[in-house]
Amino acid sequence: MFAETRFDTIACDAPAAGVARITLNRPQAMNAYTFQMCRELSAAIALFADDDDLKVLILTGAGERAFCTGGDISGADPEHSRHVATSPMGHGREMRDGMQAVVLALRRLDKPSLAVIRGYAVAGGLALALACDFRFAGETARLGDTSNKAGLLPDEGGAWLFPRAMGLDKALRMSLLHEIYDAERAERLGLVTEVFPDAELEAQALAFCGHLALKAPLAVRLTKMMMAKAMETSLEASLVDAQMAVMVTNPSEDVREGVAAFREKRAPRFKGR
Template sequence: MLEVDIDITYRAGAPPARYAEEAKRVTYQTILFDQRGRVGWITLNRPEVLNAYNAEMCAELVDAFRKYQRDDGMRALVLTGAGRAFCAGGDVRSAKEAEEGATRQLGHGMVMREGMHAVNRALYALDKPVIALVNGPAVAGGLVLALLCDFRIAARSARLGDTSGRVGLLPDEGGAWVFPRVMGVDAALRMTLLNEVYGAARARELGLVTEVVADDDLHRRGAELAEELARRAPLAVRLAKRMVRRAQSLTFDQALGDAEFAVDIVNDSQDVQEGVRAFVEKRRPSFGGR
């Protein structure tokens, strides 16, 4: 059940009150989704199990990502976890998913496809920026979730790695694809086969983290970066992200072809006209997304 209400209170995992404007909230059962100005905040909200995902959380995340994608009023998104963790991966104690997987043809694969695979597909498909605030453990599927975001800011106390193999499981949420692309094949194999977990500083060296900050500064820094992204020209941001993502599987000539189509959209926009005027007038531009 979804409902919209108004909330300006501080909760664990949400940005401090001094950064919170009057916020529009869409209410779910396992996540929190608030809009503060032009920035959306999604907080995984199962702190009693370190925000491990279950079927309900997966469905709610897919819905929230789609709302963010469709709402031009939100220009950046912050993803974090309530309590002392970002996300501990899948909830292996979820009897509902285990029971469903055991009673369907290709059951376990279907659970993944309709669950965390749907989440990660929806996240990867976003053409607007997403910032992960890693406030604690981000392991296994939780690490994949963070790595599919465009920026990953970690608290110094955060820990990141792949623990799937410790219980005989696989990097099946997308880790086998994303880990080597972020940290290289050798490092990805080491982390996955030895089930290593790293502190924030080492994770930064390996490329798993974009930035490391003091624990108390995490939400402040996330809010700053999100606001900076929200001030940018939305058309240029969205098309640039699409171009970079697509270019990873294109030839150089194909990527230049992509650019030719994109400039036809952007170069005649009102935002470019505003940007040029602001440059000449030596002021900060005010982009309207047109």
């Protein structure tokens, strides 16, 4: 159902077994998001989350110029005008129900996600990439925060995500001076997981996600949930979460299969139960 669903501003497919891909599909606007795109992204992420046959999500942008350049401020988004005109609270509601909802949906996923970045990932586009678990960038990618340049804010989640990726001082410098970095510097700053030659980017992303898709689904999902929660809690609370999680994984068929495969010196065949 995920790959068969058709949208207007994004495209969904399954390029490999267990791998889902969402492509922001407004290359003529450098994949700047509109309210419609946000609604469609939220719907596609929900379809991925509900499909147990899909193990890993790739998020990318159409074309070579941009992953996403943030919100479309060209005036081409009629729903923006409708939202902000209906109430003094319109701007906040638009953010809450728009890109903020997408960022939250990605962060709440219990399955891994990978942003594949070509060209620019700036402002809300950078926040969208950082909402994913991993970021692979082509060597010509450019990442940064240009929100303040137009008097805007890192309101899609950037104020939370940027400092956690690169430290408060570097995040402030990036945002206040609206700096954009090449892929190698972005990797050094913590914004990118790994950089590849542009021609190899897609193959590297598919190989990585294909490898992840073969792992034990219960263990992958619970490990992600445990680590994400542990970033915001104490060691003691994290250890209690681990105690609860092993009551799901240790008695599972996958653990029995994994142990048997280890002893028999063969590749395990996990079923997610």
